[in-house]
Amino acid sequence: MTLITGHRGARNLWAENSLTGFRNVLQLGVDAVEFDVHLTNAGELLVIHDAMLDRTAEGTGPVRLLTPEARAGMKLKGTDEGIPTLADVLDVIPPATGLALHVEIKLDETGTPYPGIAERIAQELARFGVEERTHLTSFDTSVLEDCRRYAPHIARLVSVNAAWAERQGGLAAFLDRVDDLVEIVAVHHELMEAQWDLIARTLPLERLCVWTLNDEETLRQWLERDIGHLTSDSPDIALALRAAQSSRSNLLQPTH
Template sequence: MTKIIGHRGARNLWPENSLMGFRHAVQLGVDAIEFDVHLTGSGELLVIHDATLDRTARATGPVRRLAPEARATTRLRDTDEVIPTLADVLAVLAPEGGPHLHVEIKVDETCTPYPDIALRVAEELRHFGVDNRAHLTSFDTSVLADCRRHAPHVARLVSVNADWARRQGGLAAFLAAVDELVEIVAVHHELMAAEWELIRSTVPLERLCVWTLNEEAEIRYWLDRGIGHLTSDRPDLALRLRGALPHKADPCSPSD
């Protein structure tokens, strides 16, 4: 059964990467919640998507320059919440029985990986006891190699779209390079559709994730194909459509 992942919580339903959004996404019953982590110069791990504050916070400038005192008063747009730390988010998501976590490790505004961020994130996951139900994720394979070095027991996911595949020497070369590095390969839906035969012949269905699907027809299409994981800004819709799929009986189980 396809696992449904709430993208940045559920960004088309509630403010992205907000504690409110994460709490509601948990209540929806998603299989996993995806969110993003940056590292500031003062050492805070902050959950925010962009490398700059401008789009999602009531402030401007690079995330890495945000001091703790300023962060504590910097509100997210469309909410009274401040930008959460990774610890704030894990406190909401860590309770036993909660969803899987897809923790995307971001780069700074110059596209440079933050020093030691993989180690810091892995330590925080371990501190909250969720490292056994998390994937560390990135587009950057050097970041994922750091994740493997510092936390080899934590699963990994790599993301790719058409532009990123071109920069890596083509999709076939990229898929070959990441095969032993990650458990899940997350492919943008346009690239997945365009290169389905290549991707399907290279990566097992259960290791494939398609992102980010928000329209009913697209979600149905990939659910019907039995894709392993599906990321959506509308996980409520994806869950409803998955629940409406015809039940497939287990041929190994006796009928009543």
């Protein structure tokens, strides 16, 4: 069965990377939730996707320069909520939920890894007791190597799209390089479709994740391939399709 991950909470349903989104996605029945983490110069781990504040928050400039005082007075656009810290998010997704976490470690606005961010995130995950159900994720293999160095017991996921694969010397070389670094390889759906034969030959289906799927037809097609993981901004649609697929499969089972 394909496991379904809510992307940035479930950003087609609620404000992305918002506490409301994380609280509500718990009620959907997703298998995992994905969110993004930046590190500020003040030492705060903030859950926000972009390295710049402008798109999703009522502020401007790099996330890394945001002070705790400025953050306290800043809202996410279209909400009455502020930018949550990693601790805020982990507090609303307690271990008892059993929900898996895909924690993407972001780069700063220059494309540079934040010094020490992997270790800081690992410490916070340990404090909340959620290490065993977490994958630390990144496009950047140097970040994932830091994760392995500081927290080898926490699973890892690498993301790749066509442009990134080309920058890494081609998809085949990239897949070979990350094989023993990560448990899951998350491939953009266009690249996955274009290079399906290569990818399926190289990795078992349970180690694959396809992202980010939102329309019903594309979701249905990938659910039928029975890969390990699927990420969606609209996990409600994905869950409904998976349930329908399961029901059809049960009806086709022979009876005795």
